[in-house]
Amino acid sequence: MKDMLGRDRVMTAGEALGLLMKIIGDRRTAIVSTDIQQALGMVCAEPVIAAEDVPAFARSTVDGYAVRAEDTFGATESMPGYLNLSAEIFMGERASGTVADDLACKIPTGGMLPVGADAVVMFEHVQVIDNKMIEVMKPVAPGENVIQPGEDIRRGEPVLMKGRRIRPQDIGACAGTGVLEVKVFERPVVSIISTGDEIVPAGRKPDIGQIRDTNSYTIAAMVQEAGGVPVRKGIFRDDYAAIRDAVQDAMKDSDAIAVSGGTSVGTKDMIARIIGDIGNPGILFHGVSLKPGKPAIGGVMNGVPIFGLPGHPAAVSVCFDIFIKPVLELLSGLDSRPAYRLRGVVRARLSRNVPSSQGREEHVRAMIEEREDGLWAVPILGKSGLIRTLVEADGTFVIPVNRNGVEKGELVDVRLF
Amino acid sequence: MKDMLGRDRVMTAGEALGLLMKIIGDRRTAIVSTDIQQALGMVCAEPVIAAEDVPAFARSTVDGYAVRAEDTFGATESMPGYLNLSAEIFMGERASGTVADDLACKIPTGGMLPVGADAVVMFEHVQVIDNKMIEVMKPVAPGENVIQPGEDIRRGEPVLMKGRRIRPQDIGACAGTGVLEVKVFERPVVSIISTGDEIVPAGRKPDIGQIRDTNSYTIAAMVQEAGGVPVRKGIFRDDYAAIRDAVQDAMKDSDAIAVSGGTSVGTKDMIARIIGDIGNPGILFHGVSLKPGKPAIGGVMNGVPIFGLPGHPAAVSVCFDIFIKPVLELLSGLDSRPAYRLRGVVRARLSRNVPSSQGREEHVRAMIEEREDGLWAVPILGKSGLIRTLVEADGTFVIPVNRNGVEKGELVDVRLF
Numbered sequence: 001m002k003d004m005l006g007r008d009r010v011m012t013a014g015e016a017l018g019l020l021m022k023i024i025g026d027r028r029t030a031i032v033s034t035d036i037q038q039a040l041g042m043v044c045a046e047p048v049i050a051a052e053d054v055p056a057f058a059r060s061t062v063d064g065y066a067v068r069a070e071d072t073f074g075a076t077e078s079m080p081g082y083l084n085l086s087a088e089i090f091m092g093e094r095a096s097g098t099v100a101d102d103l104a105c106k107i108p109t110g111g112m113l114p115v116g117a118d119a120v121v122m123f124e125h126v127q128v129i130d131n132k133m134i135e136v137m138k139p140v141a142p143g144e145n146v147i148q149p150g151e152d153i154r155r156g157e158p159v160l161m162k163g164r165r166i167r168p169q170d171i172g173a174c175a176g177t178g179v180l181e182v183k184v185f186e187r188p189v190v191s192i193i194s195t196g197d198e199i200v201p202a203g204r205k206p207d208i209g210q211i212r213d214t215n216s217y218t219i220a221a222m223v224q225e226a227g228g229v230p231v232r233k234g235i236f237r238d239d240y241a242a243i244r245d246a247v248q249d250a251m252k253d254s255d256a257i258a259v260s261g262g263t264s265v266g267t268k269d270m271i272a273r274i275i276g277d278i279g280n281p282g283i284l285f286h287g288v289s290l291k292p293g294k295p296a297i298g299g300v301m302n303g304v305p306i307f308g309l310p311g312h313p314a315a316v317s318v319c320f321d322i323f324i325k326p327v328l329e330l331l332s333g334l335d336s337r338p339a340y341r342l343r344g345v346v347r348a349r350l351s352r353n354v355p356s357s358q359g360r361e362e363h364v365r366a367m368i369e370e371r372e373d374g375l376w377a378v379p380i381l382g383k384s385g386l387i388r389t390l391v392e393a394d395g396t397f398v399i400p401v402n403r404n405g406v407e408k409g410e411l412v413d414v415r416l417f
Numbered sequence: 418m419k420d421m422l423g424r425d426r427v428m429t430a431g432e433a434l435g436l437l438m439k440i441i442g443d444r445r446t447a448i449v450s451t452d453i454q455q456a457l458g459m460v461c462a463e464p465v466i467a468a469e470d471v472p473a474f475a476r477s478t479v480d481g482y483a484v485r486a487e488d489t490f491g492a493t494e495s496m497p498g499y500l501n502l503s504a505e506i507f508m509g510e511r512a513s514g515t516v517a518d519d520l521a522c523k524i525p526t527g528g529m530l531p532v533g534a535d536a537v538v539m540f541e542h543v544q545v546i547d548n549k550m551i552e553v554m555k556p557v558a559p560g561e562n563v564i565q566p567g568e569d570i571r572r573g574e575p576v577l578m579k580g581r582r583i584r585p586q587d588i589g590a591c592a593g594t595g596v597l598e599v600k601v602f603e604r605p606v607v608s609i610i611s612t613g614d615e616i617v618p619a620g621r622k623p624d625i626g627q628i629r630d631t632n633s634y635t636i637a638a639m640v641q642e643a644g645g646v647p648v649r650k651g652i653f654r655d656d657y658a659a660i661r662d663a664v665q666d667a668m669k670d671s672d673a674i675a676v677s678g679g680t681s682v683g684t685k686d687m688i689a690r691i692i693g694d695i696g697n698p699g700i701l702f703h704g705v706s707l708k709p710g711k712p713a714i715g716g717v718m719n720g721v722p723i724f725g726l727p728g729h730p731a732a733v734s735v736c737f738d739i740f741i742k743p744v745l746e747l748l749s750g751l752d753s754r755p756a757y758r759l760r761g762v763v764r765a766r767l768s769r770n771v772p773s774s775q776g777r778e779e780h781v782r783a784m785i786e787e788r789e790d791g792l793w794a795v796p797i798l799g800k801s802g803l804i805r806t807l808v809e810a811d812g813t814f815v816i817p818v819n820r821n822g823v824e825k826g827e828l829v830d831v832r833l834f
Contacts, residue, residue: 012818013778040638055628063682091655092615094626108683110615110728112626123682168642169734172635175619176628198509198527202592209511209529211472211593214804218589221457225585238508265480265540266525289777289818292801311527314801317586317834318780318813344761344833360706361430363735384709384731387631396735401429401706416761417734 013322016285016298020323021330023284023300028333029186029255036174039166041227042184043333048160050177053150054387058113061385062145065104065126065134066095066117069142080127080135089114104134113146120145152386153177159391163335167417169390176387185333190223190324191250192216194235195243195261195271196311201235215260215309215316222320228255228328238267244274247306251278255331257306258324259297260316268295271308275299293319305331338375339368339394345413346395348377355405365393366414377414393417430739433702433715437740438747440701440717445750446603446672453591456583458644459601460750465577467594470567471804475530478802479562482521482543482551483512483534486559497544497552506531521551530563537562569803570594576808580752584834586807593804602750607640607741608667609633611652612660612678612688613728618652632677632733636726639737645672645745655684661691664723668695672748674723675741676714677733685712688725692716710736722748755792756785756811762830763812765794772822782810783831794831810834 011019031045060066067083075081083104087097095114097105104121105114113120122145125138153159159173160166160182174182194216202212213235220230233250236242243259250257259271268286276282278301285298286308292315297308305327309316326341334340348368356362366377377397382389395416399406406412428436448462477483484500492498500521504514512531514522521538522531530537539562542555570576576590577583583601591599611633619629630652637647650667653659660676667674676688693699695718702715703725709732714725722744726733743758751757765785773779783794794814799806812833816823823829 036634037637040641056623057625059628091613092627094624110613110628168635168638169730171638172631172730175634176631178619178622178629180620196508196527202595203597205595206473207511208474210509211476211527212595214589214593217453217592218585218804220454221585221588224457291773291777291779293780294777312801313586313589313804313807314780314782317807321832346762347764356708360708360711362708363710363731365731384729387635387730390730390734415738 010287010289011285013288013290016288016296017323017326019284020298020300020305020327023281024303024305024327024330027303027331029188029331031183032186033181034184036171036180036182039171039182039184040168042166042187044160044162044164044166044170044182045185045333046183047158047162048174048179048182050153050155050157050159051179052177053155054153054176055147055149055151057149059147060107060109060111060113060120060145061147061383062120062122063109064107064120064122064145065136066099066107066113066120067104067136067140068099068116069119069140069144071102072119072121072136072139075136075139077137080137083134083136085132085134086114104136118142118146147383147385152388163333164340165334169387169417173387173391188228188255188328188331189231189253190228190256190258190328191231191233191254192219192223193233193243193246193250193257193259195238195259195267196235197238199235199261214313215311218313218316219258219260219309219320222317222324223328226325226328227332238270240270240274243271244277247274247278251301251304254304256324256327257304258309259307260309261311268297268308272297275301275306275308278302290318290322293322296323298323338370339416342416345415346375347411348375348414350406350408350410350412351376351378353405353408354379354399356399356403358404359401361401362399363396364399365389365396367392368394368414368416377412427704427706428702430705430707433705433713434740434743436701437715437717437722437744440698441720441722441744441747444720444748446605446748448600449603450598451601453588453597453599456588456599456601457585459583459604461577461579461581461583461587461599462602462750463600464575464579465591465596465599467570467572467574467576468596469594470572471570471593472564472566472568474566476564477524477526477528477530477537477562478564478800479537479539480526481524481537481539481562482553483516483524483530483537484521484553484557485516485533486536486557486561488519489536489538489553489556492553492556494554497554500551500553502549502551503531535559535563564800564802569805578752580750581757582751586804586834590804590808605645605672605745605748606648606670607645607673607675607745608648608650608671609636609640610650610660610663610667610674610676612655612676612684613652614655616652616678631730632726632728635730635733636675636677636737639734639741640745643742643745644749655687657687657691660688661694664691664695668718668721671721673741673744674721675726676724677726678728685714685725689714692718692723692725695719707735707739710739713740715740755787756833759833762832763792764828765792765831767823767825767827767829768793768795769825770822771796771816773816773820775819775821778818779816780813781816782806782813784809785811785831785833794829
C-alpha cells in the first residue's frame with residue numbers, strides 16, 4: 001500500500017482486517033441442528049418460524065374479573081357498576097363460563113378469558129358484595145389487561161433471525177413455541193501451532209535458555225471465550241519443513257489457524273514465506289501500524305484464514321481481539337450489526353422520552369440502531385409479559401429510582417443481553 | 418422497612434440485594450482442583466504462587482547484538498564504536514560465549530544473554546563490517562532491550578490472586594510457571610422449579626388454556642451464562658405440598674434455587690409461605706421497588722438462597738441480573754472489586770498522561786481502580802513481552818491512530834478482559 005508520497009505504507013489494523021474479511025467472503029462453518037439447551041452463544045443459521053400463536057388464547061395479565069368492557073363504562077367509586085358473577089376461571093383450564101350482559105368471571109393472572117369477555121377489571125377496582133355480585137368502581141377499555149391470541153408470537157412470523165447470537169431469552173422464545181431444535185453454525189475450529197526452538201511444553205522443566213509454552217494456552221482460552229473450539233497442535237521447531245507440514249496438516253480440519261511465536265526476524269519471515277508458498281492467495285498483510293502487535297501476519301490459504309502472531313503475550317492478546325475474534329465471528333455466521341457483535345455495555349442516544357415513576361428503579365428494554373450519527377437506543381415499551389419484547393430488545397437501560405424519566409437525546413448505557 | 422413517616426416502605430433493589438448478601442455471608446461453593454484448560458471463567462480459590470523465576474535467565478527483547486553497555490557509551494553514527502564478534506547465540510540454547518572487553522554476540526529476540534553482557538544493541542543501530550567485527554552507532558544503557566531473570570514472574574510471588582475470575586492470560590501465566598492445576602470454587606448449582614397449573618413441558622402441545630414452559634429455559638441459559646450449572650427440576654402444580662417438597666428436595670444438592678411462575682397473587686403468596694415455613698431465616702423480601710420485577714421474592718433457607726421470580730419474561734430477566742447473578746458471583750467466590758465483577762467496557766478516568774506516536778493505533782493495558790470519585794484507569798506501561806502486565810491489567814484502552822496520546826483525567830473506554 002502506498003501513501004500520498006508513493007512510499008510503502010504499513011496498513012492500519014482496520015485496513016488489514018477489512019482485507020481479510022473481503023478475501024474470506026461468504027465462507028461460513030457448517031450448519032447443524034442442535035438442541036436449544038446446547039445453543040447458547042451459537043449463531044442462528046436459519047430463521048425460526050413460529051408454528052403456532054403464543055398465547056393460543058386471550059389471557060389476563062392481572063388478577064381480577066373478566067368482563068365485557070362496555071358493561072363498565074361510566075363506573076366510578078360513587079356510582080359503581082353492578083355485575084353478577086358467573087363461573088370462576090381456573091389456571092390452565094378452558095374457561096367454561098360465558099360473559100354476557102352484566103356478567104363477570106373471577107380470573108387469575110394468566111387465566112383464559114371466557115367467551116364474550118374482552119377486558120379484565122383488577123381486584124383493586126372491585127368491591128365484592130357477596131358470592132354472586134361485585135361492584136366495579138372504574139371502567140376498563142376493550143382489551144385492557146388482556147394479552148390477545150398471537151400478541152406475543154404470531155404463527156408464521158420469525159421468532160429468531162438468522163445471524164443472531166442465541167441468548168437466553170431466544171432459547172425461551174423457541175421453547176414457548178414448541179421449537180426444541182434449531183439450526184446453528186458450527187463453532188469454528190481453530191488450530192494453534194506453537195513455534196520456537198526455545199519453547200518447551202508447560203509441564204516440562206525448561207533447561208537454561210528455554211522457556212515454557214504460555215501463548216498456546218492463552219490463545220486456546222481466547223478461542224474458547226470467542227465461541228470457537230481450540231486445538232493445540234503442539235510445539236514445532238523453527239524449521240521451514242516442520243512448520244509448513246504442521247500448517248498443511250491443520251488445514252485439513254481447521255476453520256482458522258493461529259501460528260504463535262516467531263518473535264525473531266528470521267522466524268517471522270519463515271512463517272510469512274510458508275503462507276505465501278501455500279498461497280491462494282497467501283499473505284494479505286505482514287506488519288500493521290499497531291502497538292503492541294506491529295509484526296502481525298495475516299493471510300488466507302485456499303479459504304482458510306491464518307494468523308502469524310507475535311510472540312509477546314500482550315501483542316498476542318491485542319492481535320487476537322483485532323483480527324482473530326472478528327474473523328471467527330464472520331466464519332460462524334454472526335450478522336455484522338453492532339447490537340449482534342458487541343457485548344457488555346454500549347452508550348447510546350435515546351430515541352424518545354421515557355417517563356418513569358420516582359421511587360422505583362425501572363429497567364427499560366431497548367433496541368440498538370446504528371445511524372449516521374452513532375448508536376441510538378429505541379425503547380421497546382410492550383407488556384413485560386411478552387417474551388417477544390425480550391427477543392426484539394438488544395439490552396436494557398436503567399432509569400434510577402430518583403428520576404421521573406429520561407428524555408429524548410439523553411445518553412443511556414445499554415447493557416446488552 | 419419504614420419510611421420517614423413510619424409507613425411500611427417497599428425495599429429498593431439495592432437494599433434487597435444487600436440484605437441477601439449479608440445473610441449469605443461467607444458461604445461459598447466447594448474448592449476443587451482443576452486442569453488450567455478447564456478453568457476459564459471459574460474463580461481462583463487459592464493464590465497461585467510462582468515456583469520459579471520467569472524467565473530463568475536474562476533474555477533479549479530484540480534481534481541484535483549482546484554487549485557490555487559501557488563498551489557502547491559515546492558511540493554515534495559519525496563516531497561508531499568497534500566491537501569484535503564472539504560466538505553467535507541461538508534460540509533455546511545456553512549462551513556459550515562470554516562477552517568481555519569490546520566483544521559482542523549476535524542474538525535473536527528471546528535469546529539468552531551470554532555471561533558478561535548486560536544490554537542488546539538492535540540490528541538497526543549496527544553496521545556489520547565482516548564476520549568478525551561490527552560498528553555500533555548508538556549507545557545502549559545497562560539493561561536496555563533485556564528482560565531480567567524473574568522480571569516477568571518472580572519465584573514466591575503470586576501469579577494469580579484468590580477471587581479473580583480466571584481469564585485467558587491468567588491460564589497462560591500459570592502455564593508459563595509450570596502450574597497446570599489450580600484450585601477453583603465449584604460452579605454453583607442452581608435448581609429451577611417451574612410452577613403453574615397452566616404450564617406444560619415445551620415439547621407437549623398445550624390444550625386450550627395452557628401454555629408451554631418458556632421461563633425455565635430462559636433461566637437455565639442465564640445460569641449457564643453466569644457461570645453456574647442449571648438443573649431444571651420440572652413443572653409443579655400450584656399446590657403447597659408439591660412445591661414445598663420440590664423445594665426441600667432441591668435444597669439437598671443446590672447452591673441456590675429459583676422458583677419460576679406464580680404470577681397470580683395466590684401462588685406468589687404460597688411460594689412466600691413455603692420459604693417462610695422452611696425458614697432459617699426464610700423470606701428476606703417480598704416485593705421491591707423495581708419495574709419490571711416488583712413482585713420478586715428473595716430468601717435464604719438454612720444457608721441456601723431462594724428466589725421467587727415473577728412469571729413475566731421481562732421481569733425474570735431483570736430479576737436474574739439484579740439478584741441471582743450477584744448471588745452466584747458471591748457463592749462462587751468472586752471478589753467484589755468492580756474490575757473483577759464487571760464485563761464488557763467501562764468508562765474510566767485516566768490516572769496519568771500516556772504519549773503515543775501518531776500513525777499507529779496503540780492498545781494500552783490498564784488496571785481499574787475504584788476511588789471515591791469513580792473509576793480510574795491506571796496504565797501499565799511494562800514491556801509487551803511480559804505476561805505479568807496482562808495478568809495485572811484489567812483491560813485495555815485504545816489510543817486512536819490519529820492522536821499523539823491521551824491526557825491525565827481524560828475519559829477512556831476500557832475493554833475489560
